[in-house]
Amino acid sequence: MGKAWILALGLMTTLASPASAQTFQPAIVYDVGGKADKSFNEAAFAGAERFRKETGVAFREFEISAEAQREQAFANMARRGASIVIGIGFTQKVALEKVAKQYPTVKFTLVDTTSDLPNVQSVIFREQEGSFLVGMLAAMASKTHKVGFVGGMDIPLIRRFALGYSDGAKHADPATEVFQNMTGSTPAAWTDPARGAELARSQIDRGADVIFAAAGTTGLGVLQATADGGKLGIGVDANQDHLHPGRMLTSMVKRVDLVVYRAFMAAKNGDWKPGIAVLGLAEDAVGYTVDEHNDKLITPEMKAKVEAARAEIIAGRLKVREYQAP
């Protein structure tokens, strides 16, 4: 192990030296859950990978596993000469802002929450719009007219998903009943698949036959339970339809991959700008998935209705409510 490390470090240094000669060094810090969470962080990783493949520029990355690491992770990236550091997840805000103040020449991109520092670009999504569409799909696919939602930690971000989903379901079929559960009110709510499965089962027992999980790795338990119970699940952030082919109605995708890719590209080409960007259906940054795993579940009528609603929302004729924290 020790030797392998030294070798790896040596290799990285030699590989890194031409990169530092190029002077462009992108870096990314994932949130708890890590880059293989099959969801939010994995989407970010996919975007960074795409950038690497297209440009040949390697990127530094860090996976947070404890709260105390956040600030250290950003500071390390900045100190080692990163040109742009992307922070994935709203929990990165405090650490990112602190480091961004110390390194005013380094570009920072923050995903999922906002910051008004002059060297920070913030990207947030109109989750309610994408959730509205999958809510419509859920209501149309449900035979019991009961659909469920399982959220992770109870925060306004997840409430945005929940409200959009519930509004969408009722838009498609006003008789639909929507069950809503939050896993908890601490960050542990993102990493408890057993509880997620239990919440899903409780909703199935109440009659739900389509369940939307927006809960990090807890959601994997939700989707497992819906698949085990012969019901339909809806994935979140990344396309999760492949997890249980035939038992996944769709996924509400947030194109974090595009955000990461574009931020890296813009920084490389010199047209990166600080400020706040809000992305939704109109920017094609949220939406639902149709692929070989679920195309039999989404009938042409369903698709036509959802596409119509999508056009209406983009045109501004159909207003989707946004959750307001009380």
Added chain:
Amino acid sequence: MDELVQFVSILSATIRLAAPLVLAALGGLFAERSGVIDIAIEAKMLAAAFAAASAASVTGSPWIGLLAGIAAAVALALIHAYACVSHQGNQVVSGMALNILAAGLPPVLATAWFHQSGNTPALPSEARFPALDLPFSALAETWLWLDLLWNRLIGGHNLLVYVAAAAVPLAAFVLYRTRFGLRLRAVGENPAAVDTAGISVVRLRYQALIIGGALSGVAGAYLSIAQGAGFTRDMSAGRGFLALAALIFGRWRPVPTLLACLLFAWVDAIQTRLQGVEIPVIGFVPVQLVSALPYIVTVLLLAGWVGKAKPPRTIGLPYGRPR
């Protein structure tokens, strides 16, 4: 009729949620009855959950997964035994060290082996313990009451739930009706007497910790290859400590411990169903309060009711033969 279905649904969830608690608490019961504090139940569950998921993922067999889970938990129990029994170390310190180890090591190993950010790959259904259908389940389906009782409440659980159910009378039998059980209880109360009688205190405590490790191992495997489908970081989510609380509330006796586990599980099952439901008179209960319910109940019970509970007399005290 709908209320009845809901009622059975809650009871059925209670059974599913109680199973890992029961197994882990019984494991702790053996250890603590022998006089060794078992604060590392959480560590054993977490390590077992990881080992079980890894082995099941590589071999595709839930049985090998279960064995790996038990082996991992027993290995931790042996470390605990080596530190606290052989070398008379502080049992709480050793237990906490194991808890920290088990929180950190599995994600590191998982990242090295599976490259999935500290999780193991999701398990296919053949690598997990499936829900079992009891015989005559089709027959029972014809009548709602029987269907609910036979297929939803008693049946329809995975194998490890029945293992947990069987473990309670078995543990009680071993503890109260066998020579080993008598010696085990004696060694927790008065190890000097046991030693004087020519029975090895060290050997008995090792045996107790190995049994405890094996039971906690089954509990951990339950989380990752029966109830869930794969290991994720911190997936035991404090259940080991809840099991410890149930053990204390159950006054270190198998049947009261079972009841305590069922109570905790029932509160948990209720809390998943109380969210967003309007309760007469009170109205909507905030999610935060509802999800804190199991812990509030734990604190109330431990603070209020268990005051008279007498732990094994020499618990926490390492035994060294006087010179």
